[in-house]
Amino acid sequence: MEIMTVASLEKGLLAIFAVIVGAIFISKLKSKKLKLPPGPLAVPIFGNWLQVGDDLNHRNLGDLAKKYGEIFLLKMGQRNLVVVSSPDLAKEVLHTQGVEFGSRTRNVVFDIFTGKGQDMVFTVYGEHWRKMRRIMTVPFFTNKVVQQYRFAWEDELGRAVDDIKKRPEASTTGIVIRRRLQLVMYNIMYRMMFDRRFESEDDPLFLRLKALNGERSRLAQSFEYNYGDFIPVLRPFLRGYLKICKEVKESRLLLFKDYFIDERKKLASTTGSKVTGDKCAIDHIFEAEEKGEINEDNVLYIVENINVAAIETTLWSMEWGLAEIVNHPEIQQKIRAELDAVIGRGVPLTEPDTTKLPYLQAVVKETLRLHMAIPLLVPHMNLHQAKLGGYDIPAESKILVNAWFLANNPEWWEKPEEFIPERFLGEEKIEASGNDFRFLPFGVGRRSCPGIILALPILALALGRLVQNFELLPPPGQSKVDVTEKGGQFSLHILNHSVVVAKPIA
Numbered sequence: 357m358e359i360m361t362v363a364s365l366e367k368g369l370l371a372i373f374a375v376i377v378g379a380i381f382i383s384k385l386k387s388k389k390l391k392l393p394p395g396p397l398a399v400p401i402f403g404n405w406l407q408v409g410d411d412l413n414h415r416n417l418g419d420l421a422k423k424y425g426e427i428f429l430l431k432m433g434q435r436n437l438v439v440v441s442s443p444d445l446a447k448e449v450l451h452t453q454g455v456e457f458g459s460r461t462r463n464v465v466f467d468i469f470t471g472k473g474q475d476m477v478f479t480v481y482g483e484h485w486r487k488m489r490r491i492m493t494v495p496f497f498t499n500k501v502v503q504q505y506r507f508a509w510e511d512e513l514g515r516a517v518d519d520i521k522k523r524p525e526a527s528t529t530g531i532v533i534r535r536r537l538q539l540v541m542y543n544i545m546y547r548m549m550f551d552r553r554f555e556s557e558d559d560p561l562f563l564r565l566k567a568l569n570g571e572r573s574r575l576a577q578s579f580e581y582n583y584g585d586f587i588p589v590l591r592p593f594l595r596g597y598l599k600i601c602k603e604v605k606e607s608r609l610l611l612f613k614d615y616f617i618d619e620r621k622k623l624a625s626t627t628g629s630k631v632t633g634d635k636c637a638i639d640h641i642f643e644a645e646e647k648g649e650i651n652e653d654n655v656l657y658i659v660e661n662i663n664v665a666a667i668e669t670t671l672w673s674m675e676w677g678l679a680e681i682v683n684h685p686e687i688q689q690k691i692r693a694e695l696d697a698v699i700g701r702g703v704p705l706t707e708p709d710t711t712k713l714p715y716l717q718a719v720v721k722e723t724l725r726l727h728m729a730i731p732l733l734v735p736h737m738n739l740h741q742a743k744l745g746g747y748d749i750p751a752e753s754k755i756l757v758n759a760w761f762l763a764n765n766p767e768w769w770e771k772p773e774e775f776i777p778e779r780f781l782g783e784e785k786i787e788a789s790g791n792d793f794r795f796l797p798f799g800v801g802r803r804s805c806p807g808i809i810l811a812l813p814i815l816a817l818a819l820g821r822l823v824q825n826f827e828l829l830p831p832p833g834q835s836k837v838d839v840t841e842k843g844g845q846f847s848l849h850i851l852n853h854s855v856v857v858a859k860p861i862a
């Protein structure tokens with residue numbers, strides 16, 4: 357009896373041993389078969405994390421591209437990160453294989469802020485994304501919307517100019533114009549979304565909203581939580597961080613709901629079944645909710661997405677553009693001369709005028725080229741194993757297209773580190789919408805930025821109105837304003853908000 361037990365135990369152990377050896381053999385065979393992109397040698401558990409560090413910014417990744425080539429792989433703990441750094445491969449990811457690479461990765465923090473992809477920006481490529489993108493198109497991303505709201509944009513910029521003129525220090529020691537532009541951007545988007553505006557920079561609701569959006573950005577873009585994202589066994593140490601993220605997320609969504617969504621619903625119920633006059637964006641979104649196409653949470657996440665995707669990116673770009681205009685008086689003069697010649701001195705610039713001002717448009721493009729707000733695009737992902745550039749890309753890899761590198765590589769651009777709008781005035785018409793794979797500030801293809809239709813005219817209007825009304829200079833004692841960058845997980849903005857002297861032009 358005892359002999360029998362020992363024998364079967366032996367047999368059992370042998371079987372387990374055989375299974376383990378078999379599994380190792382098969383996994384070796386499988387990984388042998390995969391032809392992975394080149395990259396630095398990865399160590400167990402940490403991968404390349406200890407070598408490359410947390411800050412995988414566009415410049416560091418550009419340097420790695422010079423070493424490893426147009427496609428390389430970094431193993432960040434458990435995560436595979438594939439970086440693409442040539443126009444041809446960017447085309448492959450965003451266009452030719454747009455479906456295969458059309459999903460998004462989220463990390464532990466983005467999972468919280470997007471309710472695991474109940475939004476549009478961070479959801480995987482599929483039915484939900486298609487529905488959300490369709491539902492958001494009519495209220496936000498058409499020419500009709502531009503024509504409906506251009507007067508509101510012009511009005512907001514007119515008010516900002518008047519306010520700046522009223523501040524005596526603006527023309528002497530200078531002010532942070534960006535603060536007033538931030539109110540402009542909030543008012544532009546909140547008028548479009550809810551037909552609401554904030555009276556001043558001190559409006560308590562505006563201050564709360566701004567603080568919560570700022571916290572959301574800081575928490576999501578920080579590198580502080582990478583360790584728990586890359587190495588899941590360390591995740592328990594992130595408990596405190598994730599708790600704060602959850603609290604910020606809850607307070608923010610509640611603010612959107614209580615002060616904006618419910619208010620608009622109340623207005624609709626008191627003015628009859630439908631809002632009279634022009635519908636604003638949220639009315640269209642409510643209709644989709646009423647039809648059962650989306651739920652209440654999706655409505656909230658649409659508002660969340662617009663707060664981040666629309667306001668911050670456009671504001672950062674305005675800020676960069678303004679800084680470069682201050683630092684290049686000759687460019688500022690050329691913009692002013694074009695405005696005077698085309699629409700006349702003292703005639704306020706309007707949205708339809710912006711299409712008649714090639715130099716101003718070139719300034720906007722050059723701003724987006726040199727200082728891309730989202731230099732690596734929003735991370736893409738392949739749901740299934742795929743092929744790219746002759747290599748195997750494991751399923752669920754994070755794919756970064758280094759759009760900044762494409763637009764700032766001396767191989768393709770002359771003096772790329774200099775701010776030269778004229779480069780966009782040549783024979784070949786390079787547009788921001790992606791007709792040239794070296795210049796993709798809004799991405800291109802299925803997951804490209806639908807907000808480009810609003811962002812380009814708003815940027816031209818803001819910079820144009822400022823130049824029309826003010827001589828813009830660095831503060832006394834400074835020859836230039838600082839344009840040092842500060843990056844995050846995939847955002848890029850100016851490190852120090854510029855103090856700018858704005859002398860009214862008579």
Ligand code: HEM
Pocket residue numbers: 450476477478489496661662665666667669670673728729730733734735736797798799800802803804805806807808810811
């Ligand atoms: C200068 C301003 C802006 C820049 C530089 C910018 C840039 C981008 C980039 C690079 C992407 C990702 C593309 C990709 O992953 O391939 C994106 C996505 C997106 N942007 Fe923008 N954007 C700007 C303004 C706006 C505005 C004004 C809105 C809305 C009103 C907006 C809404 C979105 C949305 C919803 C997505 C996600 C699209 C999707 O995943 O299908 N953006 N943007």
